[in-house]
Amino acid sequence: MELSFGVGNVKIYSFYKKKAVRALTNSKYNCHTSGLLKKLNLLKFHDICALCDLTFCHKRFNNALPQYFLDLLLLFRDDPHYYETRIAGQLRLPLIKHEFAKQSIKYRFIKTLNNMSMTYREKLETHSLDGFKKYVKNSTVASYSADCSFKNCYICINVHPTASS
Numbered sequence: 001m002e003l004s005f006g007v008g009n010v011k012i013y014s015f016y017k018k019k020a021v022r023a024l025t026n027s028k029y030n031c032h033t034s035g036l037l038k039k040l041n042l043l044k045f046h047d048i049c050a051l052c053d054l055t056f057c058h059k060r061f062n063n064a065l066p067q068y069f070l071d072l073l074l075l076f077r078d079d080p081h082y083y084e085t086r087i088a089g090q091l092r093l094p095l096i097k098h099e100f101a102k103q104s105i106k107y108r109f110i111k112t113l114n115n116m117s118m119t120y121r122e123k124l125e126t127h128s129l130d131g132f133k134k135y136v137k138n139s140t141v142a143s144y145s146a147d148c149s150f151k152n153c154y155i156c157i158n159v160h161p162t163a164s165s
């Protein structure tokens, strides 16, 4: 999904998703959305994009992608230059000349795989695709904070005027 989105588009979609969540819950126009998303069991827009990247990695790991991608995206176990390309347990990112190339499938795949937490990485082999997606979604939503962490937050003070005193 995110593979086709530019950075600017992600900000726009994120803005509209927040707006929709506030409208759904009949909340104030500027209220924090993390708590609302947690209550509704919904992902933030950039987390939906991250989930798509992780899903892509799961499919590659389990050879569930077309042959073109299997040949393009080598894993540790089937890389013929295993020792050359492996740096401290990570795949080497391809050298790029332009920032734009960071949006390429190969670059994003390797970056996602290298940055993936050990917990998720273990689930690549043990969980089905649906089980993996459900696990990632639930753990991500669970990490959202329902309470505001800003000291003297302008928005929260105006929603609960007595809470600040």
Ligand SMILES: [Zn+2]
Pocket: 032, 148, 149, 150, 153, 154, 155, 156, 157
């Ligand atoms: Zn706040």
